[in-house]
Every structure is written in C-alpha cells, then in structure tokens.
Amino acid sequence: MRNPGSWLRELREELHLTLMGIHRLTARYAERESNERYHIGRGRLTDIERGKGIPDIFEVASLCECYKVTYSAVLQAFGLKFGEARTTPEQPAEPSLSSQPWAFIGTDRPFSLTFENNISFDTTRLVTESPEELGVPTVVRKRLELGQFRLGVIGLNDDTMGKLVPAGSVVVIDRSDTKVEMEDWKTVSERPIYFVWHENGYSCSWCNLVQETLFIVPYPTSHQPVMMFKTPRAATIIGRVIHVWPPLIIRRPG
Numbered sequence: 165m166r167n168p169g170s171w172l173r174e175l176r177e178e179l180h181l182t183l184m185g186i187h188r189l190t191a192r193y194a195e196r197e198s199n200e201r202y203h204i205g206r207g208r209l210t211d212i213e214r215g216k217g218i219p220d221i222f223e224v225a226s227l228c229e230c231y232k233v234t235y236s237a238v239l240q241a242f243g244l245k246f247g248e249a250r251t252t253p254e255q256p257a258e259p260s261l262s263s264q265p266w267a268f269i270g271t272d273r274p275f276s277l278t279f280e281n282n283i284s285f286d287t288t289r290l291v292t293e294s295p296e297e298l299g300v301p302t303v304v305r306k307r308l309e310l311g312q313f314r315l316g317v318i319g320l321n322d323d324t325m326g327k328l329v330p331a332g333s334v335v336v337i338d339r340s341d342t343k344v345e346m347e348d349w350k351t352v353s354e355r356p357i358y359f360v361w362h363e364n365g366y367s368c369s370w371c372n373l374v375q376e377t378l379f380i381v382p383y384p385t386s387h388q389p390v391m392m393f394k395t396p397r398a399a400t401i402i403g404r405v406i407h408v409w410p411p412l413i414i415r416r417p418g
Contacts, residue, residue, distance in 0.1 A: 168241040169213040175231045176213075178290055178402070180361065183209055190226040202226045218242055233292040285332055288322045288366045290359075290402065291315035312340050314403065316359050316368065324369050325357060326383030332411035335359065335368060341404035344373040352383075362391070362399035371401065 183206040194202035201222040211217040224238045318333045337359045349355045372379040378399045380391040393399035
C-alpha cells in the first residue's frame, strides 16, 4: 500500500498547491470555523507527508477541504476509523446511498461501478476518492496501485472530445506518458488524448505543443473552444489517456 504521506503530497502537487498555500488555506478555514485546531502549519504538513506524523481529526477535516477528497478517504489512507479520536468535528449529514450505475468494458468481463451520490461529476477533474470508494474491482485496483495510473472523470457538460470521450466518462491516465506526440494520424481515434491541468481547471483533449505554448484541441463537433496556455506555468500534462469507460446512462444536472 502506498505511503499515505506520499499520497497527500501527490494530491497537493497535482492541485499545484505549495506548503505555504496549505498553510494559508487552513488558516482561513480555522478562522471560518473559529477553531485554531483546523490550521496546519508548513512544518506540521511536512512531517505528515514524510510519514513522521498522523493528522488528528481536525487536520483530516482541513485536508479534505483543501484537497477536495472525502473524509473517509483520508481516514482510510492513514488506517483511522471514525470514533478513534475523543473529539471529532461536526460532519455534514451522510447522503443517502442512492447510487448511479456506470458500465465499463475492457476487462476480462464487463462490470459496473456504483458511485455514491457524493462523487462529483460536475466538472472534469482527477479522481481523488479511493478506488475502493468508487467500487473498482480488485483486478483493476491492483493496476492502479502501481502508482503509474490515475483515474479522471469527465464532467457531465464537457463534450470536448465528443463521442471519443463522452461526457460522464471515467478515464485511465498513464502518468508516465506526458510527451505530446506530433505525427500524421490516419484516423482521429489514433491521435493521442491527454489529461491536462491548466489555470482554468482540467481538460481531456488532443494537444499541440509549439515551443512553450500548449494548445488544447477539442473534437471538431465539440462546443468547446481551442485554448492556449504557456507551459509549465499555466498548464501541465498529467498524462496520456489510455482507456475510456463511457457511462451507461448520462445524468445531467438539473
């Protein structure tokens, strides 16, 4: 199992947050909650990331706020359970466990994931919830645990890649493949698709790289514009999309 401190550091770096950034964010969170115990200093976070400390229940809440992960995901990563601390911060009421079925292909046999309704598909993003929370089968989890791969979700209103990566899809990202390939492809399906962080959020798209300018290129029938960002300051390629699991049913908000 991956070191939980390393997991937190990777989440922070993927969100392009610095230690000082977390220091400031948790200071504001502590002020809002009128409780200084929510504040995490730079030294304290460094110790947690290096495996020299375990976050208390208030620090767990702050980490969830900063990294947009679920409370149970952080507890599980550190081997903690509800009730192990004498004092716990008030948590919002647990949502009903109504679920959404999502069909997947490409394994030994088709399977579906059951996402609890607190899993957000509002925007395109990296998945920060644990594979267990997503209901990913063990055979797939073993591949994800190698650390080379990440999961991403495509927002329900994101048609950037049209039918190639439908809105509401779950994608597998190979973090070891970040070089933009510039070749003559015979078909659109042969052209590599990348998962990209940029200053406006995340995109799953084709890419062109001209010197230090990264072009986010949508599918021809998409309603999304071509975007341009300077790398690495304003955009970073997370990795190449190597597998797409489209949704069985697309449920749009509203």
